[in-house]
Amino acid sequence: MVDEAAKKKILIIDDEEDFTKLVKMNLEAAGEYEVRAEREGIKGIAAAKEFKPNLIFLDILMSDMEGGEVAYQLDNDPETGNIPIVFLTAVAKKEEVREGKGVIGGHPFMAKPVTTAELIQCIEENARRA
Amino acid sequence: MRIRIGTKIFIALLIFFIQISLLMFAFFMVNRQHEQTILNQYRELERINLIKDLQLALVQVVMPANDFLIPGGADDESENFKVIDSKVRDLIEKLNRIEFGRTEEKELLNRIEKKYSGTKEIALQIFVIPNAIGNIESGRLMEKMDDIADDAARDMEMFYEFAKRDMEEVKMKEHKAKALFDIVILAGILSNIILILFGLFFFRRTISLPLEAIRNIVLEIGRGNLEKKVNVRSNDEIGDLANSFNKMTEDLKRLIQKEKELTTIAEMAVDAEKKRTVELERTYNELQMTQDQLIQAEKLNAVGLLASGVAHEVRNPLGIIIQGVNYLEEKITTKEEDVLEVLAMLKDSVKRADKIINALLDFSRAASLNLQPEDINSILENSLNLVKSQLKLENIEIVREIKIDMPRVLVDKNKIEQVFINILLNAVQAMPEGGEIIIRSYDKHLEEIKNGIGKRGEDHFRIGEKAVIVEFEDTGVGISVENIKKIFDPFFTTKSPRGGTGLGLSVSRNILHMHKGLIYVQSQIGKGTKITVILKIAGGDKISQ
Numbered sequence: 001m002v003d004e005a006a007k008k009k010i011l012i013i014d015d016e017e018d019f020t021k022l023v024k025m026n027l028e029a030a031g032e033y034e035v036r037a038e039r040e041g042i043k044g045i046a047a048a049k050e051f052k053p054n055l056i057f058l059d060i061l062m063s064d065m066e067g068g069e070v071a072y073q074l075d076n077d078p079e080t081g082n083i084p085i086v087f088l089t090a091v092a093k094k095e096e097v098r099e100g101k102g103v104i105g106g107h108p109f110m111a112k113p114v115t116t117a118e119l120i121q122c123i124e125e126n127a128r129r130a
Numbered sequence: 131m132r133i134r135i136g137t138k139i140f141i142a143l144l145i146f147f148i149q150i151s152l153l154m155f156a157f158f159m160v161n162r163q164h165e166q167t168i169l170n171q172y173r174e175l176e177r178i179n180l181i182k183d184l185q186l187a188l189v190q191v192v193m194p195a196n197d198f199l200i201p202g203g204a205d206d207e208s209e210n211f212k213v214i215d216s217k218v219r220d221l222i223e224k225l226n227r228i229e230f231g232r233t234e235e236k237e238l239l240n241r242i243e244k245k246y247s248g249t250k251e252i253a254l255q256i257f258v259i260p261n262a263i264g265n266i267e268s269g270r271l272m273e274k275m276d277d278i279a280d281d282a283a284r285d286m287e288m289f290y291e292f293a294k295r296d297m298e299e300v301k302m303k304e305h306k307a308k309a310l311f312d313i314v315i316l317a318g319i320l321s322n323i324i325l326i327l328f329g330l331f332f333f334r335r336t337i338s339l340p341l342e343a344i345r346n347i348v349l350e351i352g353r354g355n356l357e358k359k360v361n362v363r364s365n366d367e368i369g370d371l372a373n374s375f376n377k378m379t380e381d382l383k384r385l386i387q388k389e390k391e392l393t394t395i396a397e398m399a400v401d402a403e404k405k406r407t408v409e410l411e412r413t414y415n416e417l418q419m420t421q422d423q424l425i426q427a428e429k430l431n432a433v434g435l436l437a438s439g440v441a442h443e444v445r446n447p448l449g450i451i452i453q454g455v456n457y458l459e460e461k462i463t464t465k466e467e468d469v470l471e472v473l474a475m476l477k478d479s480v481k482r483a484d485k486i487i488n489a490l491l492d493f494s495r496a497a498s499l500n501l502q503p504e505d506i507n508s509i510l511e512n513s514l515n516l517v518k519s520q521l522k523l524e525n526i527e528i529v530r531e532i533k534i535d536m537p538r539v540l541v542d543k544n545k546i547e548q549v550f551i552n553i554l555l556n557a558v559q560a561m562p563e564g565g566e567i568i569i570r571s572y573d574k575h576l577e578e579i580k581n582g583i584g585k586r587g588e589d590h591f592r593i594g595e596k597a598v599i600v601e602f603e604d605t606g607v608g609i610s611v612e613n614i615k616k617i618f619d620p621f622f623t624t625k626s627p628r629g630g631t632g633l634g635l636s637v638s639r640n641i642l643h644m645h646k647g648l649i650y651v652q653s654q655i656g657k658g659t660k661i662t663v664i665l666k667i668a669g670g671d672k673i674s675q
Contacts, residue, residue: 016446022453029460061442090445090487113448113480116456 007034008127011051013044013070014059014088023057026116033123041065045073048080054127057119060089060109071107084126088112132365135336142332146325153318160311167304174297177228181293184221185286188246190214192272192279195253199268208257218246238289245282249275340368344375356383441487448480448487455480475519482516486548490637501645503538503668504546506598507571513550514569520555525564533572539598540668541645549638549649553602553661556635560606560659570601573667582648583664590646596667603660609653617651 010033014020020037027033036051038044041064048056056074060067067087074080087109110122133141194211222243230236252275259268343360350358356379360372455476462469514521514528521528557567575596576583583591591597609617618639635649642649646666653659 014446016450018450019446019453022450022457026453026456026460029457088449090442112445113450113452113484115452 007032008055008123009033009051009053010035010055010057010123010127011038011044011048011053011083012036012057013038013041013047013062013067014057015039015062015064016059023116023119027119027123030116030120041067041070044070045077045080048074048083049077052080053083055123056083056085058085058087058107060087075106086110086122086126088114135366135368138332138336138366142329146329149321149325153314153321156314157311157318160307160314164304164307164311167300167307170300171297171304173228174293174300177225178290178293178297180221180225180228181286181290184218184225184242185283185290187214187218187221188242188249188279188282188286191218191246191249191253192275195256195272195275198256199265199272211253211257215250222246232292235289235292238285238292242282242285242289245278245285248278249282252278336364336366337368340364340372344372347375347379351379351382356386441491444483444487448483451476451480472519479516485544486551489545489548500542500544501540502543504541504543506536506539506541506546506600506665507532507534509541509543509546510550510569510571510600513547513554516547517551517554517558520558521567524558524561526558526561527564527566529566529568531568531570531572536571536573536598537596538668539665541647541665542641545641546645546665549641549663550600550602552635552638553663556661557602557604557606557659560604560608562607565605565658567605568601568603570603571599573598576664580648580650590643590648590666591664598665598667600663600665601660602663603658605658608655608657609651609659610655614651614653618649 010027012020012023012035014037017039020039024035024037027035036047036053038047041062044056044058058067058071062070071085071087074083074085085107087107089109090112108122108126110118191211191214194207194214197210198207222239225239230239252271256268256271256275259265259271340360340363347358347360350356359376359379362369362372362376455473458473462473510532520526554567573596575594576591577593582589583593583595618635635651639649642663642665648662648664650662650664651659652662
């Protein structure tokens with residue numbers, strides 16, 4: 001078991017509550033991650049500043065604010081600018097991700113629906129070392 | 131100055147009449163004069179005759195006296211003498227009665243008369259001398275008488291000369307008068323001719339020529355030549371007529387011009403109208419095409435939006451499911467096959483659903499169909515298989531009325547599977563208390579004219595064309611009359627927000643239309659719904675993409 005301090009902090013910003021709940025449950029069950037979930041972009045930005053995660057999973061199509069906009073704000077804020085962001089998108093296909101086209105606006109993206117295994121792999125590849 | 135034709139004619143006739151009158155008057159006068167001269171001539175002639183007679187008589191007058199004095203002379207010489215005397219006196223009287231041109235003639239006659247009287251006296255004296263013969267006195271008287279008689283004779287000669295001269299004069303006058311008469315007649319004839327000629331000329335000029343000119347103009351107008359004009363010479367009715375003809379010609383010209391212009395304008399208008407119509411038609415057609423394209427684009431756009439909307443709406447729950455399955459996989463330690471199978475099925479379903487989304491995204495990006503000849507029944511079975519657990523869960527019974535030996539259909543297998551799954555899921559959703567779905571498949575020659583089956587270009591099928599038909603008939607709640615119109619609309623759903631996205635039928639229809647197939651819905655509230663899918667047989671019409 002990894003201790004709390006060594007756990008990677010993951011922030012997931014997505015308006016689908018059940019999804020974020022499950023992700024949190026699954027990732028935390030893996031034992032290596034501390035997960036915080038936010039359902040709104042604005043709250044997500046505030047959480048990023050406060051929580052200072054190692055990686056942010058960011059949904060693109062959200063109800064209050066577009067993921068792109070959130071990413072923009074996060075990128076341009078020195079407090080959060082260097083936190084790696086991974087988009088979660090429903091409108092891409094997994095083939096596109098595999099074919100190496102998985103970058104949107106400088107940030108990699110993953111195609112929903114994602115399995116826990118895929119999430120973990122992504123985190124290990126992209127998370128900023130604390 | 132304006133003189134009416136009538137007046138002109140009247141004046142002309144008047145002139146002529148005056149001329150004739152003058153002529154006749156002249157004629158009359160000259161004639162009278164001539165007559166007069168002839169009468170004068172007669173008179174002179176008479177006078178001359180009288181004078182001659184008198185001369186003779188005066189010569190004879192001495193004879194009785196002579197004879198009386200001649201021995202053997204008759205005794206009745208005084209009687210003879212009386213006879214002659216009366217004759218002479220008669221003659222002289224007559225001559226006196228005749229008018230004298232000269233006073234000398236009168237004097238002369240008086241002298242003659244006197245001398246005669248002297249003679250007579252003497253003669254009478256002689257007659258009363260007894261034994262006059264040989265008598266000296268008688269002889270002497272006789273001489274005297276002879277002298278007087280000779281005197282008288284000389285006077286008579288002069289008288290005669292005068293008379294002759296007068297006669298000559300009168301004759302000359304008569305000739306003159308006759309000449310004048312002739313002149314007058316000639317002049318009359320000439321002036322008549324001249325006047326008549328003038329009259330003709332005048333008539334021709336004022337009436338005939340203008341009328342002729344007018345007639346010519348009318349002929350010219352009839353030939354279409356509107357440039358000629360009548361030369362208006364006179365200020366009268368004919369002139370008016372000519373003027374009005376000219377004016378009419380002008381008006382006619384103008385009217386024709388206007389008519390030409392109007393015709394031109396009308397022609398131009400007709401042309402413009404034609405052009406406009408053609409343009410309108412073209413524009414309309416373009417509009418139609420554009421509209422169709424817009425609708426298509428809108429559809430595609432809608433589908434695009436649809437696709438992303440669907441993708442989003444579906445993939446989120448899918449994500450949850452996967453995450454849930456992942457969670458369960460970790461938490462469930464049992465080796466129970468059923469459980470593992472269920473988990474596997476869930477994962478499979480998610481993959482399956484994801485595939486659908488992909489397909490939809492493909493579709494929205496105008497991706498092509500992968501058409502192959504397929505056995506529709508096996509596709510049906512696949513679809514049924516994939517929803518099997520759902521069916522079992524909801525207590526839905528499947529009744530198959532499948533025709534086995536059927537021609538293959540030209541379809542994209544995955545996509546048709548999606549359609550069938552969608553239809554089946556809808557049916558399941560419509561039977562929350564459980565129920566039955568009758569699935570029929572058969573091939574048939576299409577009979578009825580329906581939307582999409584007919585003669586029109588846009589119809590997918592022709593009447594009599596053979597096609598494969600799959601029917602899904604459920605015993606569900608049915609669809610209301612209002613909703614039936616909307617069921618193919620994207621995002622229309624009667625399911626709860628978590629239940630369905632409302633995209634299934636709309637996507638299904640699009641998929642089928644891309645296959646040049648058809649889908650129909652019949653439903654009755656409380657009884658159930660029947661969905662009919664019609665597909666093209668492989669080897670039939672090519673589906674153009």
